[in-house]
Amino acid sequence: MRYRTIGTGAVRVAAIGLGCMPMSWAYSASQRDRQGSLRTVRAALDAGCTVLDTADMYGPYTNELLLGRVLRERRDEVFLAAKCGLLAGDRHIVANGRPAYIKRACDASLRRLRTDVIDLYQLHRIDPEVPVEETWGAMSELVAAGKVRALGLCALEPRGRRGRGGGGPGGAVADRYARTLRVLARIQQVFPVNAVQAELSVWSPEALRGLLPWCEARGIGLLAAMPLGNGFLSGTLTPGGGFEPEDLRARHPRFTAEMMAANQPLVAGLRRVAARHDGATAAQVALAWLLAQGRHVVPIPGTKQEHWARENAAASELRLTPQDLAEIAALPPAQGSWE
Ligand SMILES: NC(=O)c1ccc[n+]([C@@H]2O[C@H](COP(=O)([O-])OP(=O)(O)OC[C@H]3O[C@@H](n4cnc5c(N)ncnc54)[C@H](OP(=O)(O)O)[C@@H]3O)[C@@H](O)[C@H]2O)c1
Numbered sequence: 001m002r003y004r005t006i007g008t009g010a011v012r013v014a015a016i017g018l019g020c021m022p023m024s025w026a027y028s029a030s031q032r033d034r035q036g037s038l039r040t041v042r043a044a045l046d047a048g049c050t051v052l053d054t055a056d057m058y059g060p061y062t063n064e065l066l067l068g069r070v071l072r073e074r075r076d077e078v079f080l081a082a083k084c085g086l087l088a089g090d091r092h093i094v095a096n097g098r099p100a101y102i103k104r105a106c107d108a109s110l111r112r113l114r115t116d117v118i119d120l121y122q123l124h125r126i127d128p129e130v131p132v133e134e135t136w137g138a139m140s141e142l143v144a145a146g147k148v149r150a151l152g153l154c155a156l157e158p159r160g161r162r163g164r165g166g167g168g169p170g171g172a173v174a175d176r177y178a179r180t181l182r183v184l185a186r187i188q189q190v191f192p193v194n195a196v197q198a199e200l201s202v203w204s205p206e207a208l209r210g211l212l213p214w215c216e217a218r219g220i221g222l223l224a225a226m227p228l229g230n231g232f233l234s235g236t237l238t239p240g241g242g243f244e245p246e247d248l249r250a251r252h253p254r255f256t257a258e259m260m261a262a263n264q265p266l267v268a269g270l271r272r273v274a275a276r277h278d279g280a281t282a283a284q285v286a287l288a289w290l291l292a293q294g295r296h297v298v299p300i301p302g303t304k305q306e307h308w309a310r311e312n313a314a315a316s317e318l319r320l321t322p323q324d325l326a327e328i329a330a331l332p333p334a335q336g337s338w339e
Pocket residue numbers: 018019020021022026027028031053054124154156197224225226227228229230231232234236283284300301302303304305308309311312
């Protein structure tokens with residue numbers, strides 16, 4: 001396993017983390033299995049991963065309860081990245097950045113996670129009703145209280161709020177990061193940002209433009225969410241294969257049969273590169289490509305499957321050549337977007 005240092009404390013974390021969301025949220029609910037998920041988390045730790053990314057909203061709450069089970073035994077091996085500020089209601093999600101709520105949410109997360117400190121507490125969404133400085137100020141008080149070690153910001157917005165659309169691939173998303181950079185400048189005045197979590201992958205590279213350079217210049221970690229393109233870049237999904245009704249891909253414009261077929265050249269390109277590296281997979285190439293983008297990038301591929309957790313962790317050892325990187329850079333931009 002390779003390592004990276006992130007944030008003001010130059011904390012050392014494994015280069016590949018584990019996104020725990022699929023164990024309790026977003027994908028193929030019928031395949032969720034508590035015992036299998038526990039094995040997956042343990043397999044990731046055995047393979048040297050340290051970052052476990054969770055949120056009170058996943059489940060809701062059950063993802064933290066699940067991790068609590070592992071943390072009880074292996075807390076010292078884990079860099080625990082939790083989140084606050086977003087609540088899952090019945091068929092809708094809502095931001096809550098009120099200081100009193102954030103403090104209550106932290107205490108509740110600590111109880112469920114069976115730990116007395118969270119390594120990275122991330123603001124899941126900015127509450128439009130509350131000045132972000134107030135929310136961030138409350139989070140900084142949690143650091144002062146010793147409940148949290150460092151703070152992070154998730155730079156993802158709910159569907160339909162990514163800007164006005166149009167402007168070609170990534171156009172509206174580039175605007176989104178311009179706003180994020182303004183928010184980051186504001187909250188940095190209140191308390192240091194140690195990590196930013198944003199979507200970043202071969203088929204969603206927009207964060208490379210402004211957000212990643214901002215993080216790299218400051219040694220701030222960029223936790224790459226959805227690094228496998230919600231599974232697409234692994235090449236294991238069949239166009240037209242369908243998704244369960246609650247699976248986010250059932251409504252995602254890039255996961256219609258037509259768009260999945262149209263984006264196959266991306267998978268083919270990753271496979272061509274993988275074929276030059278003995279036994280590598282397209283998913284591993286997608287993760288190694290992320291590691292090559294910056295010294296502070298930490299992909300957090302999500303899975304509930306033990307074998308994929310091992311496969312993803314092993315991507316840390318895969319070194320792409322300049323030719324590999326040039327070929328991936330020359331792949332066609334992805335078709336289909338939320339905008
Ligand atoms: N802050 C935010 O708002 C936010 C938003 C999205 C994600 N995140 C975080 O980022 C993490 C990663 O994003 P993500 O999980 O949405 O997307 P992802 O990592 O791009 O893809 C996850 C999907 O890929 C599949 N998969 C994983 N490894 C694979 C492999 N080696 N081969 C084939 N398929 C594989 C998983 O299948 P199985 O489900 O069958 O395991 C899952 O369906 C999340 O888990 C979460 O922690 C945060």
